[in-house]
Amino acid sequence: MRETVTAKDVAKLAGVSQSSVSRVYFEGATVSEKTKKRVLDAAEELGYRPNVYARSLITNQSNIIGLVMKGVQNPFYAQVLKRFSSIFKQHGYSILFVYTNNDEIQQEDVETLLNYNVAGVVVTDATMLFSVGEEFKKNHIPLVFFNRKPNTGSFYSVCCNxxxxxxxxxxxxxxxxxxxxxxxxxxxxxxxxxxxxxxxxxxxxxxxxxxxxxxxxxxxxxxxxxxxxxxxxxxxxxxxxxxxxxxxxxxxxxxxxxxxxxxxxxxxxxxxxxxxxxxxxxxxxxxxQPIEEMIEETVNYLLEEIASYTGFVQDIEVDGKFMERKTT
Amino acid sequence: MRETVTAKDVAKLAGVSQSSVSRVYFEGATVSEKTKKRVLDAAEELGYRPNVYARSLITNQSNIIGLVMKGVQNPFYAQVLKRFSSIFKQHGYSILFVYTNNDEIQQEDVETLLNYNVAGVVVTDATMLFSVGEEFKKNHIPLVFFNRKPNTGSFYSVCCNxxxxxxxxxxxxxxxxxxxxxxxxxxxxxxxxxxxxxxxxxxxxxxxxxxxxxxxxxxxxxxxxxxxxxxxxxxxxxxxxxxxxxxxxxxxxxxxxxxxxxxxxxxxxxxxxxxxxxxxxxxxxxxxQPIEEMIEETVNYLLEEIASYTGFVQDIEVDGKFMERKTT
DNA sequence: CTGAAAGCGCTTACAG
DNA sequence: CTGAAAGCGCTTACAG
CATH class of the missing domain: 3.40.50.2300 (Response regulator)
Known part of the structure; x- marks a missing residue:
């Protein structure tokens, strides 16, 4: 039923080994142009799509960013959600949206993020227990508090001034x-x-x-x-x-x-x-609030930490600016 | 580094087989209370968490619902997002948020949904090519158009009247x-x-x-x-x-x-x-618009189709009601 | 550059 | 009810 074409099938049709098929889809691996073309043709014909679960099982990585938020009702956060989604998409990441009703991130939400082994997390409009934060650190999952300074432990945060x-x-x-x-x-x-x-x-x-x-x-x-x-x-x-x-x-x-x-x-x-x-x-x-710059700071940090985890932490403050209109 | 405790480790500590550990975490499997307790104790001690990727690789299923939307700027959709998130969470599903800038769902977004083998999809405020829709059908992934009637092929839809x-x-x-x-x-x-x-x-x-x-x-x-x-x-x-x-x-x-x-x-x-x-x-x-009822209809349908796929399709219309205020 | 083979961490018949 | 073993679909040393 669901998704039955595997790398093995493609290999057979293309007349190459399954490893070669894998290499075509694995960034960084080396394959000759010739086999690449044969594999791609065969894959196209069969409608092959690499299984992300098998890949994640081995690499122990995912292309998912966890986005934790509470206040979608405030248009500020709707805007934030929109921008994060489209920027992370450009970088090849998908968004796991974790809506939290409570001010504090629930254990259940944390489990979800850890279960999917998210590459990184953005927390906005929510607080977190110390023990919870430590779990992310232990797993080397970078986390940013967006528009919030962490009230517990030390984490990277991005706010306006x-x-x-x-x-x-x-x-x-x-x-x-x-x-x-x-x-x-x-x-x-x-x-x-x-x-x-x-x-x-x-x-x-x-x-x-x-x-x-x-x-x-x-x-x-x-x-x-x-x-x-x-x-x-x-x-x-x-x-x-x-x-x-x-x-x-x-x-x-x-x-x-x-x-x-x-x-x-x-x-x-x-x-x-x-x-x-x-x-x-x-x-x-x-x-x-300079949303664009704040988001840029957040995304850059996360991408760097995903590429190579350091655990480096800082409170970033981006300058906003006064907007005078007619209520004053 | 990341997540190293496996079912094997738990099995060793609990003095049971790895299969038994697996059965404790797999709904529907039978285990004696005694081994269950021993496994749970050992798991707790080691901080074990089943690997969802290994599980999905075998079961060919996920606990992810894809939510595709364009208009988070309209508070109507912010509300919709919020309600879907919390209801699906109650049912044990996580949300893969797919923001689409264009009116039409992009191939890239579809790939993402198929790659993660989502259990179901809600599309709101976006259209879809016929060929794209067929891909979901072929994979037996139920899909609902929310607050939109499909303009292509036949799909379940939920709107107000x-x-x-x-x-x-x-x-x-x-x-x-x-x-x-x-x-x-x-x-x-x-x-x-x-x-x-x-x-x-x-x-x-x-x-x-x-x-x-x-x-x-x-x-x-x-x-x-x-x-x-x-x-x-x-x-x-x-x-x-x-x-x-x-x-x-x-x-x-x-x-x-x-x-x-x-x-x-x-x-x-x-x-x-x-x-x-x-x-x-x-x-x-x-x-x-009776959002709550519309969401309920959507969720119920998806859960039923996830439990047992039939491909059944219908256009649901829920009755709204007139709200007279002061602009008339 | 490529193939054969091991192995990621689980589920699942199959015996017992 | 439980264990040994096969296998899900990939990645990744290791040879060649």
């Missing part, structure tokens, strides 16, 4: 004359939220500008609810810094619902610069 | 007193766009109500541009039927940009009912 970004945003708002401010954070334990808070508050503390902080969850609904809470307190800040764009949209919608004019009555700044930020409905001032 | 939906929308708009209408379609060759157009126009033709048709592309930008074009003609219709929600948002934003009031000056109806449709920024009247 969150602290600088949020500092710049603070300076910008102050330059616009903002006095009392509101900060809305994302999920409390994520490095991005922690860093964006840190950079922002650092500047305000230094300048002795007062602000209120609200914890939210990086979702539209979270932003909306949080803004409603702020409004109930009847103390409208002169500006909101919201830790990501999707929450900022929720904030904007809540403000509009209450007839608060933006940017006249208060200002709103997001973080990410997802495509929607430039929609006429929002025209959100935000900080652009 | 597009024609009924768009008919209902037409009736609804007429009942609201709409006279001259505008229809904005999605990608011309997609079954969803064709059907939504068909149902809508059928009713209007029957009632002798005039309308103008514009072809667009199922993207926000496409919707925005198309609405701008409509506005340039200085003949504002009494309502727009836009073939999906994300385009409808573009239409709404373009109308607002031109100070057209919704629903006073004109009305807008979308299709999909993605989460954003209920955002205060849009409050879009639309047709709800």
């Amino acid at each position: 969150n602290i600088d970004g949020s500092r710049s945003i603070a300076h910008y708002l102050l330059s616009k004359g903002a006095s009392e401010l509101v900060l809305i954070t994302g999920n409390v334990h994520t490095s991005t939220s922690i860093e964006r808070e840190k950079g922002f508050c650092e500047v305000l503390d230094q300048q002795k500008v007062s602000y209120r902080k609200y914890n939210s969850d990086y979702t539209y609904e979270g932003g909306y609810q949080t803004a409603m809470t702020v409004l109930e307190e009847k103390r409208l800040p002169s500006a909101f810094f919201v830790a990501n764009d999707i929450m900022a949209f929720g904030v904007i919608d809540a403000l509009r619902k209450n007839d608060v004019r933006i940017p006249e009555d208060t200002k709103v700044v997001g973080f990410d610069n997802i495509a929607m930020a430039s929609w006429p409905a929002y025209e959100l001032t935000t900080w652009e | 597009n024609i009924d939906g768009s008919r209902s929308i037409a009736h609804y708009l007429l009942s609201k007193g709409a006279s001259e209408l505008v229809l904005i379609t999605g990608n011309v060759h997609t079954s969803t766009s064709i059907e939504r157009e068909k149902g809508f126009c059928e009713v209007l033709d029957q009632q002798k109500v005039s309308y103008r048709k514009y072809n667009s592309d199922y993207t926000y930008e496409g919707g925005y541009q198309t609405a701008m074009t409509v506005l340039e003609e200085k003949r504002l219709p009494s309502a727009f039927f836009v073939a999906n929600d994300i385009m409808a948002f573009g239409v709404i934003d373009a109308l607002r940009k031109n100070d057209v009031r919704i629903p006073e000056d004109t009305k807008v109806v979308g299709f999909d009912n993605i989460a954003m449709a209920s955002w205060p920024a849009y409050e879009l009247t639309t047709w709800e």
Whole structure:
């Protein structure tokens, strides 16, 4: 039924040995042009396709990259997924998509990645236990935290410059004359939220500008609810810094619902610069995460480590840039 | 380095044969409780994990489902991806994510799916050549077109009831007193766009109500541009039927940009009912696609065909429902 | 450059 | 219920 043509069949038809057939399909092996052609012709005729399972069994390698993510609902991650998929495809890798509902990667997900002996892993929007991380190291499987700094052990990570970004945003708002401010954070334990808070508050503390902080969850609904809470307190800040764009949209919608004019009555700044930020409905001032460069850094590292594992680890920060639009 | 503990090692430690170790991990095989325990203990101690490649090589099966999609940018598909991933995970399957840039599945993508001998395939937002489809059939790999009817050969497909939906929308708009209408379609060759157009126009033709048709592309930008074009003609219709929600948002934003009031000056109806449709920024009247049921139908069919292949084929249509909000 | 042969880590009849 | 052995479809030293 399924896939019955083997290298042996091709060998017979081509009049060569099975080893020669194998060499034609194995990168790096040497075969004469003549046998190569005969093999390829025979293979074509029979519809031969090398069995990846037999190959992986022997080489102990795969051409699969594990992509672990939680937040496909946020267009930022949809974009990330899309770009990783097409770039890894160009390099000959397939994507094993591991969706994790929980903040933390589950043991089950790790088993899957190890079972398929993935060549490398990208983890985005999720955390990992120390013991889990060690398993990847033990197996020499390179792993990158994308848009997250690892909270456990040391791993390669690629982020944008969150602290600088949020500092710049603070300076910008102050330059616009903002006095009392509101900060809305994302999920409390994520490095991005922690860093964006840190950079922002650092500047305000230094300048002795007062602000209120609200914890939210990086979702539209979270932003909306949080803004409603702020409004109930009847103390409208002169500006909101919201830790990501999707929450900022929720904030904007809540403000509009209450007839608060933006940017006249208060200002709103997001973080990410997802495509929607430039929609006429929002025209959100935000900080652009350099997705392309971040992905490039991630892919380059993984490919190098796959080619020759060193276990080298570093926290990469790529510079983002300020995008001024109409909410400020 | 990578994964060195084999069934042989476990067998030695447990004092049983390698076959017995294998039987412990192979569903359906019979082993006594006693040997099972000894094997499991030994396996735990050594950190044994069965090699999926060796297994697949012999069984000629995999626990991988291929998920082919193009439009992760549309939140509808992000939701679809998320749900498929978590449901298939529950059933013990992993997801091979195949992102296709082109409307048509590329040969390369098909090779990948066949190479990994996927247990089943879901194709969404993409078309396929006849010859390609036949390859899946030949290999007895079940395939479902999700939210698309196959334009080539016969395959199982799962959609919502597009024609009924768009008919209902037409009736609804007429009942609201709409006279001259505008229809904005999605990608011309997609079954969803064709059907939504068909149902809508059928009713209007029957009632002798005039309308103008514009072809667009199922993207926000496409919707925005198309609405701008409509506005340039200085003949504002009494309502727009836009073939999906994300385009409808573009239409709404373009109308607002031109100070057209919704629903006073004109009305807008979308299709999909993605989460954003209920955002205060849009409050879009639309047709709800019953994603959960559609996914259930897809998964059930695939699991049955995986268990025992019949090649049975059908076009499933699940009933959606009208969602009235504030754009009408 | 090529072939014969061993072996990757499993599953699966086949005996017992 | 269990073990010895064959074999899945490849890669890879090893000779020649």
